[in-house]
Amino acid sequence: MSTEDRKLQILVVGAGLGGLSAAISCAIAGHSVHVVESAKELVEIGAGLQITPNASRLLKHWKLPDSFWETGAEPTALTVHRYSGQKLAEDRPFDQHTRSKYGAPFVDFHRCDLQQALYSRSVELGVTFSFGQRVESIDFSGPSALTDTGATFSGDLIVAADGLWSRCRESFLGGKDEPLPTGDLAYRIVLTTDQIKDPKLRAWVENPEVHFWIGPGAHVVGYSLRAGKMYNIVLLVPDDLPAGVARQTGSVDQMRKLFDGWDPILNEFLGCVDKVDKWKLMHRSEMAHWVNDDSNLVFLGDSCHPMLPYLAQGANSSMEDGAVLGSLLGHLKRKSDLPGVLRLYESLRKSRGEAIARETFKQRHDFHLPDGEEQRKRDEIFLSQLGKELKGPFPSRWTCPEVQPWIYGYDAIKEVEDAVARNPELFSNNAISSSPRPVL
Numbered sequence: 001m002s003t004e005d006r007k008l009q010i011l012v013v014g015a016g017l018g019g020l021s022a023a024i025s026c027a028i029a030g031h032s033v034h035v036v037e038s039a040k041e042l043v044e045i046g047a048g049l050q051i052t053p054n055a056s057r058l059l060k061h062w063k064l065p066d067s068f069w070e071t072g073a074e075p076t077a078l079t080v081h082r083y084s085g086q087k088l089a090e091d092r093p094f095d096q097h098t099r100s101k102y103g104a105p106f107v108d109f110h111r112c113d114l115q116q117a118l119y120s121r122s123v124e125l126g127v128t129f130s131f132g133q134r135v136e137s138i139d140f141s142g143p144s145a146l147t148d149t150g151a152t153f154s155g156d157l158i159v160a161a162d163g164l165w166s167r168c169r170e171s172f173l174g175g176k177d178e179p180l181p182t183g184d185l186a187y188r189i190v191l192t193t194d195q196i197k198d199p200k201l202r203a204w205v206e207n208p209e210v211h212f213w214i215g216p217g218a219h220v221v222g223y224s225l226r227a228g229k230m231y232n233i234v235l236l237v238p239d240d241l242p243a244g245v246a247r248q249t250g251s252v253d254q255m256r257k258l259f260d261g262w263d264p265i266l267n268e269f270l271g272c273v274d275k276v277d278k279w280k281l282m283h284r285s286e287m288a289h290w291v292n293d294d295s296n297l298v299f300l301g302d303s304c305h306p307m308l309p310y311l312a313q314g315a316n317s318s319m320e321d322g323a324v325l326g327s328l329l330g331h332l333k334r335k336s337d338l339p340g341v342l343r344l345y346e347s348l349r350k351s352r353g354e355a356i357a358r359e360t361f362k363q364r365h366d367f368h369l370p371d372g373e374e375q376r377k378r379d380e381i382f383l384s385q386l387g388k389e390l391k392g393p394f395p396s397r398w399t400c401p402e403v404q405p406w407i408y409g410y411d412a413i414k415e416v417e418d419a420v421a422r423n424p425e426l427f428s429n430n431a432i433s434s435s436p437r438p439v440l
Contacts, residue, residue, distance in 0.1 A: 005334055008155070008156040008157055008338070009034075009157075010026050010032065011157070011158045012161055013035075013135045013145060014036075014160075014303075015037035015042065015115075016163055016302075017111075017315045017318055019301075020118035020322075021318065021322025022161055022322035023127045023322075024127070024322070025062075025329075025330075026325070029327065030330065031329060033128070034128045035130070036129075037132075038134035039131060042116060042119055046111030047232055048110060048190065048225050049108070050108050050210070050312035051106070051114070051315070051316065052106050052408050053103070053408040054411070055320065056104045056105050057102075057411065057413075058319055061323075064121060065117070069107075073107065073223070073226065074095045075095060075210045076093050076207070077093065078094045078212075079209065080214060080382065083218075083263065085262075088379060094209075094210070098408070101405070101409075102409055108208065109225065110225050110230065111315075130151070133147040134147055134148040135167050135168065136167055137167065138168055138171035140292060140294050140296060140297065142155075143158050143294070143296040145168075156335065156338070158296060160297060161301055161303060165179065166302075166303035168297065168299070169287075169299070180285070183238065183239050184236055184237065185238070185239040185241055186235065187234070187276050187277070187278050187279075188232075188233075188234055188279060189235070190225070190232050191272055193231075195272050198268060200268075201269060205228055205231040206224070206228040209223070214369075215368075216371055218235070219367040220259070220266060221236075222266070222269065231269070233269060235255065235259070236309070236364075237258055239280055241278065246279065247279050249277055251276075255270065255278075256271075281308055281309070284304075284306050290304050290346045290350055295338055295342050298325065300325060301318030301322075302314065305354055307357045308360035308361060317353055320352075321349050324348055324349055325345050327413060328341050328344060328345050331427045332427075341426065344426065367396075381394065381395055
C-alpha cells in the first residue's frame with residue numbers, strides 16, 4: 001500500500017494552542033495539513049499559562065527548541081493562602097516533586113511564547129497557513145470551509161479548533177449556539193520587573209513560585225513568567241459585565257477595592273497595576289458527539305469542552321486532544337478506516353475533557369466559599385495536613401493526591417499506543433473498510 005493511500009488532506013480551523021498541536025501531531029503522522037486562522041497574524045497577546053506535566057511531556061515529544069524552554073519559569077513551591085494571607089497548604093519543592101512523580105515539569109509560560117514556538121514547529125514540519133480568514137460555515141459534502149472573504153478551503157477532514165465562539169460548532173449543530181456565562185469574570189494582569197520597585201516583590205517574581213489566595217466569592221493566582229522577569233496575576237471575581245460583553249477595559253480602582261482587606265503582599269502587587277482588562281468566563285453545554293455523521297469533521301479544545309481556568313487545563317487538555325488525534329491518524333492504514341479512527345478519538349477524549357471541565361466548577365466551589373461553617377471545615381482539612389503527606393480528597397485539586405495524578409499523570413502518546421494495541425482489526429493492513437466499533 002502506498003503512502004498516498006492513507007495520506008489525508010487535513011484542514012485545521014484555528015491557530016490557537018489546540019489547533020497548532022493538532023497541526024504538529026497530524027504533520028508528524030505524515031498527513032498534509034493546512035491551518036485557517038481568523039487573525040491577520042499571530043501577535044503578542046494574552047497572558048500567562050500554567051503548563052502541567054500532561055502537556056509539557058507533549059512539548060518535549062514535539063521537540064520544541066531549548067530557546068522556548070528558556071522563556072519559562074518552573075515554580076519551586078505551590079502555596080494556598082487564605083485571603084488574609086494565612087498559609088493553608090504548601091508543596092515545596094514543588095518542581096522536584098512534580099518531575100519525580102510525573103517525569104515531566106510544571107512550567108509557567110507567556111501564552112504568546114508557546115503559540116509562537118508551536119507555530120514555528122508547525123512550519124518546520126511543512127504545515128501551511130492562511131491568515132485573515134474567518135471560517136463562517138462548513139459544507140459537509142466536501143468537506144469545505146467558507147470564510148468571510150469568500151474563500152473556500154477543502155480537505156478530507158476538517159479539525160474544528162476555533163475555540164469558544166466556534167462557527168464550526170454552529171454549522172455542526174445547525175444553528176446559533178452562544179456560550180453561556182458562568183457568573184465569574186477574570187481580571188488578567190502581567191507586570192514586568194520594571195514596574196515593580198519594591199525589592200521584596202521583585203524577589204517574589206525572580207524566584208518563581210505559584211501562590212493562590214482564596215476568599216469569599218473570589219480567588220487570585222500569581223506566578224512568574226519569562227525566567228522570573230514578569231509576574232502574571234489573575235483575579236477571579238463575580239461577573240459584573242453587561243450581557244453580551246465578553247471583554248472590557250477594567251477600572252484599576254474598582255479592581256483594588258474588591259480586594260480591600262486581603263493579604264497585604266497581594267495588595268502591594270495590585271498597587272503596581274496601571275491598567276487592566278476584564279474577561280467574562282464562559283462555558284458550553286456538553287455535545288452529544290465530537291464527530292459528524294460523515295466522519296469528515298472532528299472537534300477539539302474549547303469548541304467542544306471549554307473550561308473554567310481554575311485548574312489551568314483549558315490549554316493543556318486542548319494540546320492533549322491534538323496529540324491524541326494526530327497520533328491516532330498516524331496509525332491510519334487507509335482513508336476508508338477514518339470513521340473508526342475518529343470514533344476511537346472521541347471515545348478516548350470526550351469523557352476526560354468533559355470530566356475535567358466539571359472538576360473546574362468543583363474547584364471554584366471550594367476556593368470561593370463564603371466565611372462560615374463550610375469554609376471553617378475546609379480550612380481544618382487544609383491546616384490538619386500542612387507540612388504532612390496529603391490524603392484525599394483535598395480542597396486544592398492542584399496538589400490533591402486523588403485529582404492531581406489523574407490530570408498530570410495522563411500520557412496522550414501512551415494512551416494512543418494502548419488503544420491501537422486494543423484495536424488490531426482497526427489498524428491492521430487487513431482492516432475492513434466498515435471500521436469496527438473501537439475497543440476502549
